[in-house]
Amino acid sequence: MTLDFYVKRDSWMHRLDPRVKLVLAVVLMVAAMLVRDFWLNLFLLVGMLLMLASAQIPANRFQWVFKLTVPVTIMIVILWPFFYHSGPCFFYVGPLPITLGGIIDGIAMSFRIISLCFACCSLLFATDQAKIVRACVKLGMPYKYGLTLAIALRYLPVFFGIITMVTEAQYARGLDIPKKNILKKLKSYMPILTAMLIAGLRNSDNMSNALETRAFGASVENRTYYSDFSMHSRDWIAIAIIAIGMAVFTYFFVILDVRLPNIFW
């Protein structure tokens, strides 16, 4: 898994203004949270995957999202039927009926989790991190917060590299992580976490000195930017499509609560 999310391509999604992509990510996240229906959750997830495919993002750059969400989705599918009951009952666990509707709804909720992850990541796959920060600043975020965000995103892979190095260094000193006892396992991670924290603090100290020696903070009002962007007609069209799509979705599936046909029973 690489934490360098951005995949450089020349697709329709890459050419969109980063502000439009920010709006799209937010709209997709809201849609994922509002949708209850099994089929809508599935269509939303498939729709996002098709969107990424049309943006020429290769599957091996986003398949880690599935791997990361597998434990959570399995847990949801197993536990959801205990709390939601609908349709034919398969069996009882004590007084609790395990129903087909509960299982279907659990699967729908797991689709929702994966869709939420993809809604966040779709922005990062198709947008350079510097442009995300620039977009946030153009939308009103103070520059120093934008830079903090950029450094955080930039340093995620570096930090994971430090974790690997620190773990190897402690293994090389005979550290053995117990497999079974959770408390002992947590305690044995302390050398790794402490060394990592010290390395992180030292890094941040060096970084702040490096920023200040390059005039960071010298001129808040007159700060200039090397690369800039502006809205084109394709961006306004995209905004219009997103707005109409969100309006239709909200009207039919939230206000009118239209449900797609149940074919399971």
Next chain:
Amino acid sequence: MSIDATREPVIQAIDLEHTYDNGFQALRGIDLTIYKGDYVGLIGQNGSGKTTMIKHFNGLLRPTKGKILINGADATTLTVGKIAKQVGFVFQNPDHQIFCPSVREELEFGPKNCGMSPGEIKDAVEDALESFRITEFAGHPPAILGFGLRRKVSLAAVYSCHPTVFIMDEPTVGLDHRSARELLDIVGELNRNGDTIILITHDMRVICENTKRGIVLRNGKLILDGTTREVMSNIEVLRQTQIRPPQVIELSKELSAPDVAEFPLNVDEFINEFVKTKMVM
């Protein structure tokens, strides 16, 4: 270098290959034997496979083909922790190891993992503090010491486990001449006491002035293995790997007859070879 039956091998690589998950083949069939008491300088360009190879020596990486034997035992049957009792690995950045509130506790960490008794731990720590000349800093937090001292602490912390093989990745990087000299003197003493040292460095002077055996890797293959003098004198092969021996060797080659195969490794040898000879003449 063929296998020397009179000496005890401590690490053996047999047709060692390693291919990373992304398909990159970092090691392409390495056959190598490190003997007890060797002081090896491991040289190669960035990406030649040095770090990949030495990570096999302490079990951090496992071969995708071939074998690694540590004191005769197959490394794949041993955990990294068990190998750490025999093979100590000092990372390039000491901050990747340091985490304890005091130097003394930092030095105790390894022996505790190795299962030493409280008495043995105390002796091992005192020995390490004395050997690395950091006794006065025993109670200090290592994280706030200067870089040179942190480097010494990281070395001492590995030494306190009493491994018989030490692998050091660029131990003199970031140190001034005096600190580097001090550190290498300590490492030299370890070797004179019978420990095996494997040193990775890009500093050819460090290799020439300290090590007894040179190993050169290029593109995952072992291309030179001999005494330091033999390896460093092989200027043409070193040039192909973009490695330049110290100037004293290049100058000696220019001043020597074409059939001369080995050259002085340092200034003192050069003076003895060229200057004093000419003065006598």
